[in-house]
Amino acid sequence: MQTYGNPEVTYGWWAGNSVVTNRSGRFIASHVGHTGLICFAAGGSTLWELARYNPEIPMGHQSSLFLAHLASIGIGFDEAGVWTGAGVATIAIFHLIFSMVYGGGGLLHGILFDENVEDSEVLQAQKFKLEWNNPDNQTFILGHHLIFMGVACVWFVEWARIHGIYDPAVEAVRQVNYNLDLSMIWQRQFDFITIDSLEDVMGGHAFLGFAEITGGAFHIVAGSTPWEEKRLGEWSKFKGAELLSAEAVLSWSLAGIGWMAIVAAFWCASNTTVYPEAWYGEPLELKFAVSPYWVDTGDLSDATAFWGHSARAALSNVHYYLGFFFLQGHFWHALRALGFNFKNVTASIGNEQKATFTIKN
Template sequence: MLQNYGKSDVTYDWYAGNSGVVGRSGKFIAAHAAHAGLMMFWAGAFGLFELARYDASIPMGAQKAIVLPHLAGIGIGGIENGVITEPYGIVVICTLHLIFSAVLGAGGLLHSNKFAGDLGDYPENSKPQKFDFEWDDPDKLTFILGHHLIFLGLGAIMFVEWARIHGIYDPAIGSTRQVVYNLDIAAIWNHQFDFLKIDSLEDIMGGHAFLAFLEIIGGVFHICTKQFGEYTEFKGKGLLGAEAILSYSVVGVSYMAFVAAFWCASNTTIYPVDLYGEPLKLSFEFAPYFTDTVDLGSGAYSSRAWLANTHFYLGFFFLQGHLWHALRAMGFDFKKIGQAFDNMENTKITQN
C-alpha cells in the first residue's frame, strides 16, 4: 500500500493516480495497458507529424525531428546518406503504432470496466489469480518480475535479429547494412566503461545479445524460485510496498534517461551525425544543459540537442520523484516540513 503514516482512513486527491490501483491488481493491469497505448499513440502520431514536415533538401538533424531519426537508425525509410528515400515504410510503422495503441487502449478500458478490479477475486488456481499480488509479498513479486525480464529479453533478441536479417543504418557507409553480433564477452565487459565512445555496430549488437541472455535466464530464475531463507528487514520486510517499489521503478527510468542523454550527446555511431546533427557540448548557466557545437541560426537547435536535453531534464525530475517516494516509504512525512515552518513563525522568544 501507499504510505499512510499509520492512519486507516486516508483519502487521496484525484491527481494521486497511483492510489487508484493500490490493492487492486486488475486495475493495475488496466493502467499498464492504457499507459502502453498512450506511448504507442504518441510514437505513431508524432512520427506521421514529422514525416509530413520532412524536407529531403535539409539535413535530418536540422529539422528538429526525434522519431524519424530513430526509425532511420534501424533502417526504415530507405535511408541513403541520412536522406529518406522510401517514406512508405515509415507510414506503415507509424500506422501500425496507431492501430496497436487503439488495441491497448481498448484493453485498458476492458480490464478497468469489464474484468474484476482485483485478480484475487478469480477462482483459486485460475490463470488470472496467478498474477494477483500484494505489495509486501516477495514471492509473487519475483514471479511477476520474471515475466517482465523474459519479455525484455525477447525484445532485445528481436532487435539483434532485425539488425542481422534486415540491417540497421551504418554512418560509416551512409546506408543500411546487415550487422552480425559480436559475442565477445571481454569486449562487452570493457565497453561498460567506454560505452559513450563505442564505434562498432557489431559490438553493440553483441551487447544486446548478451543482455537478452541475462534477462531471459534471470526471468526463468525469478519465475521458478521463491524467497531464500527468512523474509527479514534486510530483504525488505516492513519496507517493501507500493511506495517503495514505485521509487525503485522511477529511479530506474531516471538512470536510463541520464545514460541516453549523455550517449545521444556524444556518440555518433548509435546517433549518427547524418540523422541527429553534430555532437553536443555540456554547458552550465542556471542548470546543466547540452548545446550545439555548430551554428544553426537564431533559435534553431539540432535533433540531438532536443533529444539529449529532454532526456536529461526528464531524468532529473524522475530522480526527484524517486527521492520523494523513497523517503515516504521510509516514513518521512513531508507535511511536517510545512508544520515546522508554521511553528517557526508562531514561536516567540521571551527573556526573563
C-alpha cells in the same frame, strides 16, 4: 502508499497511483491504457514529422525525433539506400491501430474484468495478484517483466542481423552480426559513450537479452520451489520482505528510468555511431550554469524546429532534465517508503514561524 498511520486515508484525483495501488485488475488497466497512449503518440508524431519533412534540409535540423530513430534502425530507405521515408507511414499507422487495441484492453480491464485478478476464474491470472510486501509475489511479476525485456533485446539483435541497421561509417544500411565478447562487454560499461562499433552494440544487446531472460525465468520459479517453502525467516528478509511496499517499488522504478534518461542524454549528446550525425545533427558541447546542458556546435541557420536547435540538442537536454526530475521523485517516494512523514516538515516550519513571531512581539 504512505498512509501516515491512517488506514482509511483517501487521496485526491491527482494522486492517480492511489486509485489502483491495491486493485490488481485496475492496475493492469492503467498500464495497458498508458501503453495505448504511448503508442498513439508515437504513431501520430511520426506522421506529423513525415508530413513536415523537407528533404532539402538535414533531418537533424528538423522536427525529426521519430524519423531519426526509424532511420537509425534502417527503416525508410529505398532500394538504392537513400532515405525516402518508404514504409514509415505504414509503421505509424500500425502504431495508431495498436493504440486502439491497447485502449480497448485498458477499458476491458477497467470496466468489464475483475477489479482484482485474484477474483478471476482464470487460474493463471490469479497469480498476478498484488501483494506488495510479499517477495515471492513481487519476484514472480518481476520475472515476467524481465523476460519481455529480454525478448525485445533479442528481437533487436535479430533485426540488425537479418534486416540491417544504418551504419554511419559506410553511410548505408548493412547487416550487423553481434560480437559476443564478454571482456569487451565488461569494458564497455565504462566507455560506452565512445563506442564506435555496431557489432559491439549488438553484442551488448545479445548478452543483455540472455541475462534478462535467464534472470526472468529464475525470478518466476524462485518463489515456488519446494525448498523455499521451508526457508528460514532470514532468507525471506534477504529477499526484501521488510523493504517491499508499493511506495518502495515505485521509488525504484523512478530511479531506474531516471538513471537511464540521464545516461541516454550523455550518450546522445556525443556518440555518432548509435546516434548518427546524418539523422540527429552534429555532436553537442557540454556547458554548465546552474546545471549541465548541451549546446549545438554546427550551423543551424536552416533549422526549422526546437527554437533553432538540432534534434540531438532537444533529445539530450529533455532526457537529462526529465531524468533529473524522475530521480527527485525517487527520493521523495523512497523517503516515504522508509516512513518519513513530510507533513512534519511543514509543521516544523509553521512552529518556527510562530516562535519567531512570539519572540518579536
